[in-house]
Amino acid sequence: MQRTVERMLRTSPEAPFAPADPLSACIHACVECAQACTACADACIAEHDRALGRCIRVNLDCADLCTAASRILSRQLYPDLGVVSMTLQLCATVCDACAYECSRHAQMHAHCDVCAAACRRCMDACRTLLGTTVEPRRFH
Amino acid sequence: MQRTVERMLRTSPEAPFAPADPLSACIHACVECAQACTACADACIAEHDRALGRCIRVNLDCADLCTAASRILSRQLYPDLGVVSMTLQLCATVCDACAYECSRHAQMHAHCDVCAAACRRCMDACRTLLGTTVEPRRFH
Amino acid sequence: MQRTVERMLRTSPEAPFAPADPLSACIHACVECAQACTACADACIAEHDRALGRCIRVNLDCADLCTAASRILSRQLYPDLGVVSMTLQLCATVCDACAYECSRHAQMHAHCDVCAAACRRCMDACRTLLGTTVEPRRFH
Amino acid sequence: MQRTVERMLRTSPEAPFAPADPLSACIHACVECAQACTACADACIAEHDRALGRCIRVNLDCADLCTAASRILSRQLYPDLGVVSMTLQLCATVCDACAYECSRHAQMHAHCDVCAAACRRCMDACRTLLGTTVEPRRFH
Numbered sequence: 001m002q003r004t005v006e007r008m009l010r011t012s013p014e015a016p017f018a019p020a021d022p023l024s025a026c027i028h029a030c031v032e033c034a035q036a037c038t039a040c041a042d043a044c045i046a047e048h049d050r051a052l053g054r055c056i057r058v059n060l061d062c063a064d065l066c067t068a069a070s071r072i073l074s075r076q077l078y079p080d081l082g083v084v085s086m087t088l089q090l091c092a093t094v095c096d097a098c099a100y101e102c103s104r105h106a107q108m109h110a111h112c113d114v115c116a117a118a119c120r121r122c123m124d125a126c127r128t129l130l131g132t133t134v135e136p137r138r139f140h
Numbered sequence: 141m142q143r144t145v146e147r148m149l150r151t152s153p154e155a156p157f158a159p160a161d162p163l164s165a166c167i168h169a170c171v172e173c174a175q176a177c178t179a180c181a182d183a184c185i186a187e188h189d190r191a192l193g194r195c196i197r198v199n200l201d202c203a204d205l206c207t208a209a210s211r212i213l214s215r216q217l218y219p220d221l222g223v224v225s226m227t228l229q230l231c232a233t234v235c236d237a238c239a240y241e242c243s244r245h246a247q248m249h250a251h252c253d254v255c256a257a258a259c260r261r262c263m264d265a266c267r268t269l270l271g272t273t274v275e276p277r278r279f280h
Numbered sequence: 281m282q283r284t285v286e287r288m289l290r291t292s293p294e295a296p297f298a299p300a301d302p303l304s305a306c307i308h309a310c311v312e313c314a315q316a317c318t319a320c321a322d323a324c325i326a327e328h329d330r331a332l333g334r335c336i337r338v339n340l341d342c343a344d345l346c347t348a349a350s351r352i353l354s355r356q357l358y359p360d361l362g363v364v365s366m367t368l369q370l371c372a373t374v375c376d377a378c379a380y381e382c383s384r385h386a387q388m389h390a391h392c393d394v395c396a397a398a399c400r401r402c403m404d405a406c407r408t409l410l411g412t413t414v415e416p417r418r419f420h
Numbered sequence: 421m422q423r424t425v426e427r428m429l430r431t432s433p434e435a436p437f438a439p440a441d442p443l444s445a446c447i448h449a450c451v452e453c454a455q456a457c458t459a460c461a462d463a464c465i466a467e468h469d470r471a472l473g474r475c476i477r478v479n480l481d482c483a484d485l486c487t488a489a490s491r492i493l494s495r496q497l498y499p500d501l502g503v504v505s506m507t508l509q510l511c512a513t514v515c516d517a518c519a520y521e522c523s524r525h526a527q528m529h530a531h532c533d534v535c536a537a538a539c540r541r542c543m544d545a546c547r548t549l550l551g552t553t554v555e556p557r558r559f560h
Contacts (some may be wrong), residue, residue, distance in 0.1 A: 176284050
């Protein structure tokens with residue numbers, strides 16, 4: 001998949017709205033994290049362990065937001081940099097929350113350990129892209 | 141659908157994380173806006189009008205973010221209020237951007253007029269919910 | 281929202297690919313069902329009842345497929361009628377499965393009762409639209 | 421990402437519902453294809469070429485269905501094999517349609533060439549998984 005993301009960026013008639021390397025890295029990290037969180041929610045449900053309720057919840061939210069982020073980052077035509085910046089900040093925040101929650105169960109449940117690592121990679125990729133590209137939009 | 145959203149909120153074992161009226165209003169507004177933006181993007185593509193490129197783009201982003209927001213708001217178990225707050229702020233921001241862009245074409249294209257109204261309703265519903273419920277999380 | 285779906289259909293430069301009444305009814309039913317299933321999965325997780333594992337699973341699948349269906353039905357430009365037909369058949373099938381599973385828990389959990397009704401409405405709306413519009417595509 | 425998909429499968433308390441190799445290959449192919457189609461729709465919109473209307477439409481549908489498929493395949497708990505089988509058939513069908521349409525523009529637009537290849541890989545992966553795992557469900 002690595003090459004597909006990069007090739008799609010290179011062949012678009014629009015220049016990437018951000019440096020291509022951190023942009024493609026962030027797209028990869030978002031789709032990886034969305035998939036890991038979807039699978040981790042399912043695995044946590046299968047554990048039938050009350051202690052995993054919060055983990056399931058944040059996994060589902062993280063999957064939805066990473067999917068939305070991966071789509072928004074995949075579009076190069078007329079980006080709204082305020083929306084892109086807030087999307088990256090929100091994605092980093094939910095990945096941070098999900099990584100924290102998964103890491104609490106990582107010793108007991110290996111799927112939480114794998115998922116936490118994917119969340120941390122995505123958080124880092126969002127922050128790196130934010131740093132190289134888009135002026136942060138100030139929230140109140 | 142009005143009653144289904146409200147009935148799902150009332151029958152959940154979890155109390156709604158926010159007052160039920162503005163919460164259900166916001167869920168309705170998000171799903172309405174996601175649908176309108178998906179349809180408006182399609183209609184704009186069908187117009188074959190170069191001037192609509194920016195409108196298509198923001199329609200697609202707005203649809204993705206409103207869909208994600210509607211899912212996150214539909215979950216009552218263990219919400220992360222920071223994530224919820226940022227989601228509402230981002231949703232309001234993209235709705236505002238989409239309403240602005242659609243309103244520029246509203247006289248020429250009636251679908252943009254209908255979509256702009258749905259975006260404004262969603263923006264308002266997100267802000268109302270933010271005001272009643274969740275402390276805004278500060279972005280940098 | 282009723283009027284927004286219908287207004288978007290009426291204002292598109294493309295004629296609806298199917299009769300407008302069953303088409304808008306099906307879009308409404310899909311978005312209603314997607315929201316109900318998302319909320320029912322969350323409520324079932326909150327019940328902490330092993331017997332609901334299968335219900336959570338089919339709720340999540342049903343939410344994803346109804347969301348995809350609502351988007352595909354919202355587009356009028358160049359529909360692939362084979363894809364539309366299969367989407368409607370799959371949506372009806374997953375709604376049937378979800379209605380069946382939810383109805384098994386309907387006496388114990390009111391959210392499953394509400395969700396089952398939304399699933400049945402969506403199944404019916406998909407089948408009605410299939411009947412009025414698109415030649416079924418044969419699967420092997 | 422290769423390893424994350426596989427690690428999530430291996431660490432789930434549920435055995436994979438299908439042989440792990442074609443299952444993980446299909447998940448990868450679906451997420452790759454969803455991303456490529458999202459990017460190709462954006463690139464086609466940016467071309468401002470009337471001849472690409474059909475390509476944009478099928479790209480958007482293919483992205484939505486591949487995303488739904490990737491989520492459904494990522495869940496191992498209590499799969500409904502009829503729903504899984506139909507999802508794979510529909511995903512293969514929309515990938516076939518998208519590959520066909522993209523290939524018509526592949527000489528003129530390199531992004532369509534890259535996207536067509538991703539669609540073909542996803543179609544093949546869905547069919548391979550169908551062949552190894554799940555009895556096809558008969559549609560009427």
